[in-house]
Amino acid sequence: MDNIENDNVYNFLNELHGTAKDYLNKYLSQAPDWLLDSIQIVKTKKNTTFIRENEKVDFVYILAEGIVKAIDYRFLGNSYDYMWFYPVKTFGGMEILLELDHFQTTLSTMTSCKMLVIPKNIFEKWMKSDINALSMEVKTMGSFLLEEVKRERVFLFIQGSDRVIYILTHLYEQTAIDNVCIIKVTHQDLADSTGLSIKTINRSLKKLEEEAYISRSGNKIIIKETQYKKMKEIVDQNHGN
Known part of the structure; x- marks a missing residue:
């Protein structure tokens, strides 16, 4: 330590x-x-x-x-x-x-x-x-x-950007303060956690930013409550809810 x-x-x-x-x-x-x-x-x-x-x-x-x-x-x-x-x-x-x-x-x-x-x-x-x-x-x-x-069950049935969305919504739920989540993990960390390549992570994050699901500031990913709710709808659809 x-x-x-x-x-x-x-x-x-x-x-x-x-x-x-x-x-x-x-x-x-x-x-x-x-x-x-x-x-x-x-x-x-x-x-x-x-x-x-x-x-x-x-x-x-x-x-x-x-x-x-x-x-x-x-x-x-x-x-x-x-x-x-x-x-x-x-x-x-x-x-x-x-x-x-x-x-x-x-x-x-x-x-x-x-x-x-x-x-x-x-x-x-x-x-x-x-x-x-x-x-x-x-x-x-x-x-x-x-x-x-x-x-693990969900990951059997979703691919690409949907896996990234799943991880990002989970990060928001666990770490958001005052309805804002600032994510400082690296793209390599996201790749390791999702089983996706760095190239796929970069492409997915770029698409999510373009579609206003996330914001970025330097190396930080920022998720506001409204953005989280939009992504959560996608997660719920993948769950069959």
């Missing part, structure tokens, strides 16, 4: 926005002092691999800001980004609840990120004593797995 900030947890939470702030306030609402005292607030730079598959679980990482990707290095001998994570997501929690000693995937930051880092034994003790936090953790884990199954 790149930089550890010595800060009060509640001061940090007050600096957050939107659903991440609401979720963490509820998640930690019954947290004992011994848990809060153990938390480190850690800032990581973009493209930092902070967990590797088969490493021993010594700490649990709670994503509060930024985007993280899961990487599989066994796919045809190349690295393959097969999953993106948004706040709030706990890394290591699933392994602890399933009584697994080692991390099950490699994780790297796609953007600069801020995380709460908790020693494994402290997190495990907390889960056993706080039914509110345990219930939220299990619900979040189950909802995420269902969403991933849904995404």
Whole structure:
């Protein structure tokens, strides 16, 4: 991890926005002092691999800001980004609840990120004593797995720009603040996530911009609420809704 900030947890939470702030306030609402005292607030730079598959679980990482990707290095001998994570997501929690000693995937930051880092034994003790936090953790884990199954099913039937639209609407839903989403991920990240070529990504983004589904400023993709709703209609049609 790149930089550890010595800060009060509640001061940090007050600096957050939107659903991440609401979720963490509820998640930690019954947290004992011994848990809060153990938390480190850690800032990581973009493209930092902070967990590797088969490493021993010594700490649990709670994503509060930024985007993280899961990487599989066994796919045809190349690295393959097969999953993106948004706040709030706990890394290591699933392994602890399933009584697994080692991390099950490699994780790297796609953007600069801020995380709460908790020693494994402290997190495990907390889960056993706080039914509110345990219930939220299990619900979040189950909802995420269902969403991933849904995404994989959708991707079997859509191609090209429709895949890009699907990813962009999901990014809006997960990261928009005040009804505006500013996307800083690279075209390579979008290509890796969708299984499309860089050429197809560039062509799709150009078409979406020309048709006013998105705006761009330098390397940033900007999506306003009205644009999101237009793209969401396309996603819903692909879902058969």
